[in-house]
Amino acid sequence: MSTIDVKVSAIEQVTPLVKHFTFVKEDGTVFPAFSGGSHVVISLNIGGRIHRNPYSLMGSPEDTSAYHISVRRQERSRGGSVYMHENVTVGMPFKITYPVNLFSLAKKARKHILIAGGIGITPFMSQIADLERLGADYELHYAFRAPEHGAFAERLKKTCGNKLHCYVDSLGERLDLSVLMGNQPLGTHLYVCGPNPMVVSVFEVARNFGWPENHIHSEQFLAPPIGEPFKIQLARSKKEILVPAEMSMLEAIEAAGVEADFLCRGGACGRCELQILETDGALLHNDHFLTDAEKASGKKIMPCVSRAKCERLLLDI
Amino acid sequence: MERGYWIRSKPVYTSLVWHDKATSHLLVAQGDGGMAVLKIFQLMHPKQPITVLYACNLNSKDYAKTLKKVVPEGLQILNSEEDVLLTLNNILPNMSMGMRLYVAGSEGFIWAASECAKKFGIEDTDIMKELTGTLARSVYCVHCKATTHDITTNIGKCCGCERMLFVRDHFSRRLGAYMGLMVDAESPGILPEIEEIYP
Ligand code: FES
Numbered sequence: 134m135s136t137i138d139v140k141v142s143a144i145e146q147v148t149p150l151v152k153h154f155t156f157v158k159e160d161g162t163v164f165p166a167f168s169g170g171s172h173v174v175i176s177l178n179i180g181g182r183i184h185r186n187p188y189s190l191m192g193s194p195e196d197t198s199a200y201h202i203s204v205r206r207q208e209r210s211r212g213g214s215v216y217m218h219e220n221v222t223v224g225m226p227f228k229i230t231y232p233v234n235l236f237s238l239a240k241k242a243r244k245h246i247l248i249a250g251g252i253g254i255t256p257f258m259s260q261i262a263d264l265e266r267l268g269a270d271y272e273l274h275y276a277f278r279a280p281e282h283g284a285f286a287e288r289l290k291k292t293c294g295n296k297l298h299c300y301v302d303s304l305g306e307r308l309d310l311s312v313l314m315g316n317q318p319l320g321t322h323l324y325v326c327g328p329n330p331m332v333v334s335v336f337e338v339a340r341n342f343g344w345p346e347n348h349i350h351s352e353q354f355l356a357p358p359i360g361e362p363f364k365i366q367l368a369r370s371k372k373e374i375l376v377p378a379e380m381s382m383l384e385a386i387e388a389a390g391v392e393a394d395f396l397c398r399g400g401a402c403g404r405c406e407l408q409i410l411e412t413d414g415a416l417l418h419n420d421h422f423l424t425d426a427e428k429a430s431g432k433k434i435m436p437c438v439s440r441a442k443c444e445r446l447l448l449d450i
Numbered sequence: 451m452e453r454g455y456w457i458r459s460k461p462v463y464t465s466l467v468w469h470d471k472a473t474s475h476l477l478v479a480q481g482d483g484g485m486a487v488l489k490i491f492q493l494m495h496p497k498q499p500i501t502v503l504y505a506c507n508l509n510s511k512d513y514a515k516t517l518k519k520v521v522p523e524g525l526q527i528l529n530s531e532e533d534v535l536l537t538l539n540n541i542l543p544n545m546s547m548g549m550r551l552y553v554a555g556s557e558g559f560i561w562a563a564s565e566c567a568k569k570f571g572i573e574d575t576d577i578m579k580e581l582t583g584t585l586a587r588s589v590y591c592v593h594c595k596a597t598t599h600d601i602t603t604n605i606g607k608c609c610g611c612e613r614m615l616f617v618r619d620h621f622s623r624r625l626g627a628y629m630g631l632m633v634d635a636e637s638p639g640i641l642p643e644i645e646e647i648y649p
Pocket residue numbers: 394395396397398399400401402403404405406420422435436437438
């Protein structure tokens with residue numbers, strides 16, 4: 134996958150848990166254009182092991198002189214976000230992928246409702262720049278834990294004015310989804326990004342209010358879970374690999390020098406899908422992409438987030 | 451038609467069934483579509499608000515009388531298909547998300563209603579559609595761009611350029627019509643047998 138060479142040009146602590154990183158290109162030229170909702174995958178070399186983490190671009194799509202991402206520190210994760218917070222300094226070089234948009238605004242929508250929880254605000258930052266430029270009808274509903282955690286709330290207030298609605302959990306403020314979804318004009322589209330329970334309840338309420346499925350959009354990239362080590366065999370590359378506890382199958386395949394496709398690395402897009410030729414164990418599907426029937430059929434797996442309990446898992450790669 | 455072969459652009463029609471989560475129901479029907487409306491009310495009388503727009507047409511039975519007995523509220527009997535579409539256009543702005551749209555009638559009517567709904571952000575996959583009465587096709591001529599209605603045969607004459615058109619299965623949702631290609635381009639005047647296949 135072709136990459137762009139970048140370096141960190143600024144780091145800002147926006148909330149106690151969130152840092153904002155600005156990247157410019159190493160060669161000083163401008164970045165490729167992108168649309169609101171796009172993300173890039175950044176490669177981090179942590180102690181000799183390559184981590185590739187997806188982050189939403191949160192700058193304005195009009196500004197291609199720099200790319201902006203925000204990273205929330207996740208203590209119980211495999212270390213990518215902690216590394217970003219503690220080890221990354223201004224001037225450090227990185228490789229990032231070209232932007233990909235898996236969370237684009239519906240072109241035909243007559244109104245957009247964006248619902249963000251915590252760090253889930255990031256993909257909306259660039260979308261709002263697009264919506265403002267188009268003069269589109271929208272509302273942004275932003276829920277966070279406590280006043281100090283409302284990253285970008287101030288900045289958003291300036292851009293969105295009264296289209297921004299904030300809900301601070303510690304002040305007992307709650308977003309009433311039934312009120313919100315019970316009375317929206319025809320042609321409204323809904324977008325949600327945030328913690329899983331929030332995404333689930335937004336979908337549930339929207340469905341209960343008769344919203345068609347294709348008017349509800351979410352972006353939920355999962356972090357690859359830590360699990361038990363297991364063995365896989367690559368049929369075309371003729372290799373056997375051990376997938377360690379803290380590595381995803383996709384990372385293990387890449388570490389063995391085999392090129393594999395991916396876009397989101399979070400079980401959402403389906404790009405990394407691999408065919409299973411043989412297995413002697415159980416598949417642990419963690420993605421949001423395959424249907425339940427596909428998961429049960431045992432013929433496909435998403436190596437970016439899914440694992441297995443087996444000695445033999447022969448993959449067509 | 452080749453067996454086991456399916457063209458993606460070809461629309462799929464089903465029987466009307468209530469969306470159980472809808473917050474209101476809007477049914478529009480023309481001609482024999484009246485029967486589809488009667489059928490869905492046989493299933494259930496939903497508790498959410500209902501609106502029904504209906505007009506009969508020349509080739510169909512008039513279901514207005516029975517509909518008046520069966521539809522519990524919100525029935526409007528209109529004089530023509532055009533009036534149904536016009537009324538649809540007038541009431542959609544007052545509807546909100548959660549309203550579900552049901553359309554029953556000829557293929558041309560279904561897609562005219564769907565074009566109208568599209569202006570209000572309703573996608574055609576959100577609409578429940580039942581084809582009733584006739585399989586007659588609207589055909590657009592790829593040569594002169596005219597659309598000829600009510601073609602019931604495999605080959606039909608274009609109302610614009612008078613070419614004899616072979617009626618394909620490729621369907622344009624925007625035009626609500628199937629593609630028609632000149633049939634005797636290579637051997638002028640020599641036509642295959644003309645048969646009724648869309649009665
Ligand atoms: S890369 Fe997107 S699902 Fe695996």
